[in-house]
Amino acid sequence: MSGLLILLGLVVVIGLVLIGIYNRLVALRQTTGQAFADIDVQLKQRRDLVPNLVETVKGYASHERDTLEAVIAARNAAASASGVQAQAQAENMLSGALGKLFALSEAYPDLKANENFLALQAELSDIENKIAAARRFFNNAVGELNTAIQQFPAVLFASSMGFAAQTFFDLGEERAVANVAPEVKF
Amino acid sequence: MFRSYGLRTHIWNNNAKSLALMLGFPVLLALVVFGIALLAVGSGYSSAIQHQSYDVSAPFEAINQALNDPSAPIPSASIPNTPLSLPDGNNSFESALDDALLLVFQIGPIILLATLIWFVIAYFGHQKIIDLATSAHPVTREEQPRLWNLLENLCISRGLTMPSLRIAESAALNAFASGLDDKQHAITVTTGLIDSLDDRELEAVLAHELTHVRNKDVQLLVIAIIFVGIFSFIGEIVFRNIWRTNLGRGQRSRRSGGGGSEGVVILIGLAIIAMAWLLALVIRFAISRSREYIADAGAVELTKDPDAMASALKKVAGNAQMEGAPAELRAFFLENESVGLASLFASHPPISKRIEALQNYAGAMV
Numbered sequence: 245m246s247g248l249l250i251l252l253g254l255v256v257v258i259g260l261v262l263i264g265i266y267n268r269l270v271a272l273r274q275t276t277g278q279a280f281a282d283i284d285v286q287l288k289q290r291r292d293l294v295p296n297l298v299e300t301v302k303g304y305a306s307h308e309r310d311t312l313e314a315v316i317a318a319r320n321a322a323a324s325a326s327g328v329q330a331q332a333q334a335e336n337m338l339s340g341a342l343g344k345l346f347a348l349s350e351a352y353p354d355l356k357a358n359e360n361f362l363a364l365q366a367e368l369s370d371i372e373n374k375i376a377a378a379r380r381f382f383n384n385a386v387g388e389l390n391t392a393i394q395q396f397p398a399v400l401f402a403s404s405m406g407f408a409a410q411t412f413f414d415l416g417e418e419r420a421v422a423n424v425a426p427e428v429k430f
Numbered sequence: 431m432f433r434s435y436g437l438r439t440h441i442w443n444n445n446a447k448s449l450a451l452m453l454g455f456p457v458l459l460a461l462v463v464f465g466i467a468l469l470a471v472g473s474g475y476s477s478a479i480q481h482q483s484y485d486v487s488a489p490f491e492a493i494n495q496a497l498n499d500p501s502a503p504i505p506s507a508s509i510p511n512t513p514l515s516l517p518d519g520n521n522s523f524e525s526a527l528d529d530a531l532l533l534v535f536q537i538g539p540i541i542l543l544a545t546l547i548w549f550v551i552a553y554f555g556h557q558k559i560i561d562l563a564t565s566a567h568p569v570t571r572e573e574q575p576r577l578w579n580l581l582e583n584l585c586i587s588r589g590l591t592m593p594s595l596r597i598a599e600s601a602a603l604n605a606f607a608s609g610l611d612d613k614q615h616a617i618t619v620t621t622g623l624i625d626s627l628d629d630r631e632l633e634a635v636l637a638h639e640l641t642h643v644r645n646k647d648v649q650l651l652v653i654a655i656i657f658v659g660i661f662s663f664i665g666e667i668v669f670r671n672i673w674r675t676n677l678g679r680g681q682r683s684r685r686s687g688g689g690g691s692e693g694v695v696i697l698i699g700l701a702i703i704a705m706a707w708l709l710a711l712v713i714r715f716a717i718s719r720s721r722e723y724i725a726d727a728g729a730v731e732l733t734k735d736p737d738a739m740a741s742a743l744k745k746v747a748g749n750a751q752m753e754g755a756p757a758e759l760r761a762f763f764l765e766n767e768s769v770g771l772a773s774l775f776a777s778h779p780p781i782s783k784r785i786e787a788l789q790n791y792a793g794a795m796v
Contacts, residue, residue, distance in 0.1 A: 268438075384437060
């Protein structure tokens with residue numbers, strides 16, 4: 245009788261532990277989802293600023309067609325990219341294109357004096373910072389989820405319950421550059 | 431305890447830690463009751479009375495006397511028909527322990543009740559203290575649009591009732607959360623903080639304080655402080671009376687026939703009460719520190735910006751000293767630098783450790 249009770253108690257305890265681990269995994273996955281949504285908001289804000297920026301630059305440097313078109317193309321590619329990996333790459337391209345655009349503006353004193361341009365530049369630089377921070381938070385959350393999934397005993401049942409390791413929002417070799425806001429010279 | 435490997439696990443572990451620490455208070459209270467029983471038994475009171483007939487008022491009188499009249503000796507010599515029968519040797523020591531255990535069950539409920547009543551009174555007494563103690567004044571959106579919007583955005587993003595926002599005129603860089611319920615919750619920042627921090631850092635500080643509010647840390651700390659108050663009250667009464675008791679004890683122990691064991695029992699009782707007093711303090715500060723780690727991590731969760739919290743802490747470091755703030759209140763601050771080596775009795779972890787935690791668990795690069 246007492247043996248049965250002990251067994252029953254053991255089953256209950258193990259069950260509670262498993263429920264606890266499951267709930268933690270759910271919470272961790274939820275955090276990564278929210279964190280990605282927050283990056284997404286920032287990325288969308290950046291994409292929304294791009295047409296405005298291109299219009300402004302066009303007024304002063306309309307013959308820099310190649311650079312402007314590259315920015316538009318990168319923006320559209322970023323808007324249609326799906327999946328963490330693809331989106332990170334597309335956004336990376338957009339960052340590069342924007343960097344070129346700002347470098348080009350160096351040659352146009354009138355453009356550099358345009359208030360609208362300056363405001364857009366400041367805003368983009370601010371968003372860039374926010375993206376960097378949000379991306380770090382997301383990567384941190386992904387790292388935590390991935391560790392939790394690989395830990396014992398979660399590793400035994402995590403994948404069968406639909407918990408998969410997630411991809412980092414990685415900027416690859418551009419990472420060091422992106423950590424610093426695009427340099428703005430006056 | 432699981433190891434922390436990220437922000438959430440860091441928060442979970444610290445929550446588990448403060449829960450375990452909170453559970454320490456009732457355990458200490460039980461210990462103190464046992465200590466008091468030992469003192470009572472050691473100085474002549476015997477629970478033999480319980481063997482004869484259960485007399486509810488007798489132990490109550492003993493405690494009541496001890497609590498209400500500090501000048502009266504702890505032993506309830508006034509209790510009638512209490513035989514002073516402690517035989518010599520080991521036997522008497524063991525029987526003294528038995529007596530003390532029996533006594534615990536007699537006086538335990540009374541002390542528990544007294545504690546509860548004290549708690550209710552003290553808890554609501556604390557509401558005012560925080561408000562009165564600082565010269566903070568509430569501000570409106572028009573006066574401080576920048577600060578107001580930062581806080582409001584944070585609250586909207588999590589569907590929280592916005593705490594009232596206050597500003598304390600001080601050059602120090604500090605902030606604190608106060609209030610014991612939704613209507614009273616307030617976040618106060620100093621003018622020095624507003625002037626020195628940029629928007630991201632200010633948002634991180636507001637998020638830190640908002641996390642304190644969300645986690646009900648103010649309530650938790652007030653409870654911890656009240657517990658410590660109870661232990662130090664009991665401790666003070668006992669130790670203030672011990673000298674008087676000792677004076678009278680010489681005669682009594684002679685009467686009961688040589689009482690080495692009585693002295694030992696009293697010493698053990700005293701040691702237990704002193705230890706509980708000290709441990710209660712240690713626990714209170716340990717809870718406070720783990721809540722700070724949680725609030726730092728929670729701020730990162732709210733703002734998604736580990737660097738902002740870390741760089742805000744860096745700016746605050748060394749500039750947080752607010753003149754004229756009472757010591758108890760400082761536990762609620764964003765930062766309260768501990769002086770010297772008293773790290774066991776620090777309400778806040780050192781800034782360097784807090785930044786380290788942000789780097790290790792939240793990915794901060796500052």
